[in-house]
Amino acid sequence: MSEGHSEHAPSGADSWMVCHGYINATRGLPDKTTIYAAEGTCAHTIHETCLLLGCDPDIFLGRKMSADGFDFEVKPEWIRALQPGIDRVREFAGKMFVEYRVDTTRWVGLDRKGRRQGGTLDTGIVGKKLIVIKDLKFGAGVPVSPKRNRQMMIYALGFWDNVARHLTDATNFLLIVDQPRCAGGGGEWECTLEELLEFGEEVKAAAEATRDPNAPRTASEKGCYFCPAAKTGCDEYDRFQLDIISQQFDDLDAELDDKPDLPRRLTPERRSYVVRHASMFTKWLQQLHTDCLADALAGDPTPGLKAVTGRKGDRRWIDPTVAEGFLLKRLSREKAFTSKLISAPQAENLLSTKDWGAAKKLITQDDGKPMLVPDTDEREAITPTADLFDDLDDVGETSDLLG
Numbered sequence: 001m002s003e004g005h006s007e008h009a010p011s012g013a014d015s016w017m018v019c020h021g022y023i024n025a026t027r028g029l030p031d032k033t034t035i036y037a038a039e040g041t042c043a044h045t046i047h048e049t050c051l052l053l054g055c056d057p058d059i060f061l062g063r064k065m066s067a068d069g070f071d072f073e074v075k076p077e078w079i080r081a082l083q084p085g086i087d088r089v090r091e092f093a094g095k096m097f098v099e100y101r102v103d104t105t106r107w108v109g110l111d112r113k114g115r116r117q118g119g120t121l122d123t124g125i126v127g128k129k130l131i132v133i134k135d136l137k138f139g140a141g142v143p144v145s146p147k148r149n150r151q152m153m154i155y156a157l158g159f160w161d162n163v164a165r166h167l168t169d170a171t172n173f174l175l176i177v178d179q180p181r182c183a184g185g186g187g188e189w190e191c192t193l194e195e196l197l198e199f200g201e202e203v204k205a206a207a208e209a210t211r212d213p214n215a216p217r218t219a220s221e222k223g224c225y226f227c228p229a230a231k232t233g234c235d236e237y238d239r240f241q242l243d244i245i246s247q248q249f250d251d252l253d254a255e256l257d258d259k260p261d262l263p264r265r266l267t268p269e270r271r272s273y274v275v276r277h278a279s280m281f282t283k284w285l286q287q288l289h290t291d292c293l294a295d296a297l298a299g300d301p302t303p304g305l306k307a308v309t310g311r312k313g314d315r316r317w318i319d320p321t322v323a324e325g326f327l328l329k330r331l332s333r334e335k336a337f338t339s340k341l342i343s344a345p346q347a348e349n350l351l352s353t354k355d356w357g358a359a360k361k362l363i364t365q366d367d368g369k370p371m372l373v374p375d376t377d378e379r380e381a382i383t384p385t386a387d388l389f390d391d392l393d394d395v396g397e398t399s400d401l402l403g
């Protein structure tokens with residue numbers, strides 16, 4: 001049993017628990033491995049080895065690693081990213097299980113071919129009073145929160161059922177998402193066995209619903225983002241995106257009916273809705289563009305569009321060694337070559353941890369610019385300037401009173 005072969009894999013729970021047609025829609029579709037996923041596989045190998053052998057990730061520094069046809073060299077930046085999460089796991093007392101195959105059949109049932117199902121849990125710790133579930137997310141693109149995280153809760157259920165309940169009476173859980181390279185991602189969330197078992201009933205119902213050959217598809221931001229059917233064509237996904245464009249916001253607007261004075265062109269609710277779905281919408285537009293170009297090249301209809309040859313690429317030397325010989329006969333070395341100082345991130349990857357610590361004193365960094373994130377994000381919201389003035393007014397009023 002491996003997560004890759006499980007139809008109801010915990011990692012796909014945001015898709016199949018919301019979109020009951022997901023499993024039918026994606027059956028047999030290729031799920032291409034990306035360089036980011038391959039990098040994550042290597043990071044997991046380091047993480048696992050360190051926890052099993054009791055070593056630190058820096059023993060991997062400079063090593064070559066490969067996964068799914070991609071090659072990597074372990075850089076200091078990886079080591080610095082992985083160490084805190086490994087240290088955090090070591091803080092917990094209890095029996096540790098690393099890269100543990102969790103069987104979740106009790107909740108998701110057997111697959112179509114009658115096989116048991118589950119997935120691989122990065123780390124589980126069974127303590128006397130606490131059960132810890134930890135998942136490493138090495139990707140930097142999409143922030144992942146542990147709070148009511150379906151994948152983590154299914155892992156927790158499976159781990160409790162397979163292992164923890166036989167070793168402890170603990171009913172409190174700590175779910176940790178270790179996402180060291182993503183601002184706003186990762187964190188810790190506590191829950192109880194009671195909450196997990198209640199969620200388990202939702203899992204059972206959702207898994208059962210996916211077995212209907214006509215199970216409906218339901219688009220959602222999290223569910224569709226990594227769904228292979230979104231690439232090959234899914235009407236529901238397209239409709240979801242078109243609703244964003246056409247702004248069919250009846251539900252959002254319902255609360256505004258008692259505010260007739262508000263301009264109805266683009267209300268704050270509509271605007272936020274569009275912005276919240278921007279990354280998914282952009283991905284959808286890129287896919288449409290790819291599909292249109294492929295159709296145009298194949299001679300299929302693309303009304304109002306045609307394929308042409310774009311701007312030529314940058315000119316480059318066919319053979320840099322031959323070109324170097326040619327140039328050095330005609331130009332001085334200073335003119336034939338350019339050299340510039342490497343950037344701070346490049347230096348971070350080349351220097352030892354000690355030298356990087358010293359180099360940090362030479363680095364300056366602009367403050368982060370204000371950005372929009374979902375209001376569930378753990379980071380503290382910036383206080384609006386107007387509120388700061390209100391606070392100052394309050395101080396003034398208080399001072400007046402004191403005076």
Ligand code: SF4
Pocket residue numbers: 015019021022025217218219220223224227228229230234235236237
């Ligand atoms: S793209 Fe979205 S709606 Fe379509 S099958 Fe996948 S998860 Fe369901």
